Amino acid sequence: MKQGEQxxxxxxxxxxxxxxxxxxHKTAFSDIVxxxxxxxxxxTYHFKSKEDILTAVFKQRIENTKNTLAAWDQKYPDASARLHCFIDSLVAGxxxxxxxxxxxxxxxxxxxKSDALTRELSLGIFDLIRNWLSRQFLDLGYTPEQAENLAMELFISGQGICVLSQVYSDENMFEHEVIKLKKMIKQN
Amino acid sequence: MKQGEQxxxxxxxxxxxxxxxxxxHKTAFSDIVxxxxxxxxxxTYHFKSKEDILTAVFKQRIENTKNTLAAWDQKYPDASARLHCFIDSLVAGxxxxxxxxxxxxxxxxxxxKSDALTRELSLGIFDLIRNWLSRQFLDLGYTPEQAENLAMELFISGQGICVLSQVYSDENMFEHEVIKLKKMIKQN
DNA sequence: ACTATATTAGTACATTCGTACTATTATTGA
DNA sequence: TCAATAATAGTACGAATGTACTAATATAGT
Known part of the structure; x- marks a missing residue:
């Protein structure tokens, strides 16, 4: 029983x-093997199909994300510090x-682009992060609407920089962008 | 000869x-057929491999992008109007x-994530857009450094909103974001 | 210790993949 | 008009895909 879980x-x-x-799609079953x-x-004993593995991966990611965010919540009483954690995690990675x-x-x-179940699972992760970000800005004293907008702005920038840094193979873009992101937090 | 080109x-x-x-990767050769x-x-007579088709697709995209940007350049003498074209094209699509x-x-x-040649072709398209954006801000009177930063900021936001609107299946996000983007242009 | 079950390994298989090949038909240029 | 070539169709094929199945082994509970 225990060995199987491992x-x-x-x-x-x-x-x-x-x-x-x-x-x-590029990852073959035999690649995983x-x-x-x-x-x-x-x-195939543990997962009857490749898609099964995928959903398990998603669920694990959701769990990990939850844990990371909860850890930040617990560690830092200041919402500003927590937001800095988020931004710093981008730079760290x-x-x-x-x-x-x-x-x-x-x-x-x-x-x-195709699947329905996985879209829902993806959305789960994104909602975790978006709601968390929104809560931090609420803690900073913004109105719910402002907080949501700021959370979205931060999220959008984060995603945008990921895309462009990948295309340009230039990780230095993160430092550039992070300065702007941190300014968003300051103006309390 | 002519039929073949068609x-x-x-x-x-x-x-x-x-x-x-x-x-x-999810598109099979037979899907194209x-x-x-x-x-x-x-x-297979016209393209000996699937990758060959891919590079042809890239080259056509590059050509199309060039034409679109050139058309905007020719149509609007005002850089501000040209940038509005860019942003409006996001909303339109x-x-x-x-x-x-x-x-x-x-x-x-x-x-x-893997290929090298296609990364170069991708980068070609992105450079076309990035340089074009940069040129517009230069025309607006910004310094080269400012222009590059603004171009990147605009580009990053555009990419970020594409990612998030897709995840949330919410095309209304564009209107929200576009307001912010257009403000970037105004402050001349 | 022994049986039931969990776990692992190995193989087999139908299907789909991308590409190569040959045959047939259109089209071209002289 | 008539060869040469461009273009299209059809088939074939080896490799790889994801999954199913069976056999072997380990582990558990009693």
Whole structure:
């Protein structure tokens, strides 16, 4: 029982990595098999299809996102500090973001073009972040409408910079953009 | 000779549509065959591989982008009016952009994860737009550095809104965002 | 210790993929 | 008009795809 859960977790982890770095459609089932390092039969035992693995990956991402945001909430009593966490996390991940784009956005755009279930799961992650951002600006004293607008503005810029830094293979774009983003927080 | 060029053009057009709406990897060769409505053999006669079609699609996009920008340049003597053209084109295409994302960005992010040649072609399109935007702000009297920053800011916002409107399936986001973008132009 | 079940491995298979190939028909240029 | 070539159709094929299936092994509870 316990060993199976570990394997399951490993599969999700490997698939998550490959879906991020290569995209879902370009990642073959055998790629996952190779990455995990176990037999094909073993993996089909835990997940009966490639799509099943995908939804598991999504659910794990949602869980991770929840945990990260909750951790920031708990660690910092100041909403401004929490927002800085968010922005700093972009800079911290700039190398990967520049190479492969935003993991949530790239999967969402690839799959949003067709699938319905995965679109809903994607939306789940984005809502987590958007609502969290909105709450921070509320804490800063903005009106609900202002807070939502600011959250969206921040989110949009974050996504935009991910796209352009990837296209230009220039991770320095993040530092440039982050200065503007941090200014948004200051004007309380 | 002439009929062949027409067919070639049709193939590119169909492939362009499918690559946009489904992505490159999800689009099978037979999908293109079906979309064009001609035989498989005919298409392999004009393009020896799927990747060949892709590069042809890119080159056509570059050509189209060049033409569009040049047309705006010729039509409007005022840089402000030209920038409004750019922004209005986002609103005009909001339905498709919301459904499938920015055609250039979605292909770029999908292929930028692996391929090298296509990354270069993607970058070509983005450079066309970025440089054009930069030139407009220069015309408005900004310094080269300011112009570049404003161009990037505008570009980033445009890409960000494409990503989020797609995820949320909400094309109304464009109107919201466009107001902010147009303010960028006014402050001359 | 023993049986039921969880887990892993290995293989097999139908399907689809992209491309190559040949044959047939249109079109062109001299 | 008539060869040469462009263009189209149709088929074939090896490789890779995702999944199903069976056999073997490990692990658990009793």
């Amino acid at each position: 394997t399951r977790s490993n599969i999700i982890k490997s698939a998550n990595k490959l879906f991020y770095q290569q995209g879902f 190779q990455e995990v390092g176990l037999s094909k039969g073993n993996i 700039k190398s990967e973001l520049t190479r492969y784009g935003c993991p949530n956005a790239t999967l969402a755009t690839e799959l949003g | 067919t070639r053009s049709n193939i590119i057009k169909s492939a362009n549509k499918l690559f946009y709406q489904q992505g490159f 079906q979309e064009v409505g001609l035989s498989k053999g005919n298409i 909001k339905s498709e952009l919301t459904r499938y994302g920015c055609p250039n960005a979605t292909l770029a992010t999908e292929l930028g």
